[in-house]
Structure formats: C-alpha cells, structure tokens
Amino acid sequence: MSTLNQVIRDRRTIKPKHYSDRPVEDTVVEELLENANWAPTHGMTEPWRFVVYTGTAREKLANFMVETYRELTDETTFKPSKLDGMRVSATCAPVIIAIGMKRQTSGKISLVDELLAVGCAVQNLHLSATARGLGGFWSTNVVATSDAMRDYIGLESDDKALGLFYLGYPKGAWPEGNRASVAEKTQWHRE
Numbered sequence: 001m002s003t004l005n006q007v008i009r010d011r012r013t014i015k016p017k018h019y020s021d022r023p024v025e026d027t028v029v030e031e032l033l034e035n036a037n038w039a040p041t042h043g044m045t046e047p048w049r050f051v052v053y054t055g056t057a058r059e060k061l062a063n064f065m066v067e068t069y070r071e072l073t074d075e076t077t078f079k080p081s082k083l084d085g086m087r088v089s090a091t092c093a094p095v096i097i098a099i100g101m102k103r104q105t106s107g108k109i110s111l112v113d114e115l116l117a118v119g120c121a122v123q124n125l126h127l128s129a130t131a132r133g134l135g136g137f138w139s140t141n142v143v144a145t146s147d148a149m150r151d152y153i154g155l156e157s158d159d160k161a162l163g164l165f166y167l168g169y170p171k172g173a174w175p176e177g178n179r180a181s182v183a184e185k186t187q188w189h190r191e
Ligand SMILES: Cc1cc2nc3c(=O)[nH]c(=O)nc-3n(C[C@H](O)[C@H](O)[C@H](O)COP(=O)(O)O)c2cc1C
Pocket: 011, 012, 013, 014, 138, 139, 140, 141, 177
C-alpha cells in the first residue's frame, strides 16, 4: 500500500521543456496504455481512445497545431508564446498521446460518465508513468480540444478530443507538489 500511496502523491505534471533526450521505449508506452485501458467504465463502453505520436509524426502534429491555433484565434486572443509553446512541446517530448473520447451510438451512458471514464484512464496512464520515473503533462489547450483535433485523430462528430498527453524522462529533479488540506474539501455525516 505504501508504494501505491507514494506513486499517487509523487505524480506530477512535468512539461516537455523539462524532459531529457532519453527515448521512451514503445514497450513502455504500451504498458502505460494497457493500464489506462483498465480504467472503470460505466456500461463497459470503454470510451477512451489514444493516438500515439513519436518520431517525425510529432513535427507533423506540431505543424497542424500551429496552423489550427492561427485559425482558431484572432488578434485579441492570439498569443505568440502559446504558439511557440506548442512547437517546443512537440519537439521536446519523445512521445505525445492524443486523448479521445468515443461516444457510443446508443447514447445510453451519459456524456458526463464517458468523460469521467476517460479522466480515469488518463489518471491510470499518468500514475503508471510516475511509477516508471516518467514525467507527464496533460494539455487541454484550445487546439488540443478542438473539433479540428478530433478530426485529425480520426474521430467522428459526436466524439471529443480531450487533449494531448506529453511523456518524457525529466532532466532535472522530480518536482515537489502541493495541495490544500483534504479536510477543507470534505464533510463527514455520521448520524
Ligand atoms: C483535465 C486536465 C487538464 C489540464 N490541462 C492543462 C493545460 O492545458 N495546461 C497546463 O499547464 N496544465 C494542465 N493541467 C495540469 C495541471 O496544471 C496540473 O495538474 C496542476 O498544476 C497540479 O499539478 P500536478 O499535476 O503536478 O499535481 C491539466 C490537468 C488536468 C487534470
């Protein structure tokens, strides 16, 4: 149990600019995705979808993101730093996993439940990365969650793009986390 507690509490968002050049083996990515696939799922819809980008596919993804960012923003919302960040992230992360949600045609399970299930899958992925000493970063910026991204990753109109998950071995020290006390967010009723 102490190992599980430790992994949960050690899990940190580590952004691609802090990754080393160390590659991430495909077998490791497959293990993380296998664990993601064991997330809970209402009605066994298993709505999570993953598209893995490595090698030169990352550059194509970066080009798509930059173009889409220009299309989705105007002079009031466009930020050059955001655009640069998209390119830097795609270059510095050896592996990028697009997260998708596949809506079941019956619509029997609510959209909220489907989204929650994907969130559980991403948490499994992130915790498994932590256990392997890998940094992870779930990015849900305007492009990563756009309909254009949904189409880019091969999903259909009722489905959703739920961001990009960047993976890489950190080059520096593992960051410290912080949380306000859970007691502030909890109520107990005993009678
Ligand atoms: C659904 C979701 C979306 C997120 N999207 C972003 C994002 O777009 N940009 C960002 O900087 N961090 C994003 N984060 C990461 C949070 O910033 C991060 O979890 C928070 O700072 C706490 O740090 P920790 O993950 O190291 O505990 C996201 C986290 C979640 C759960």
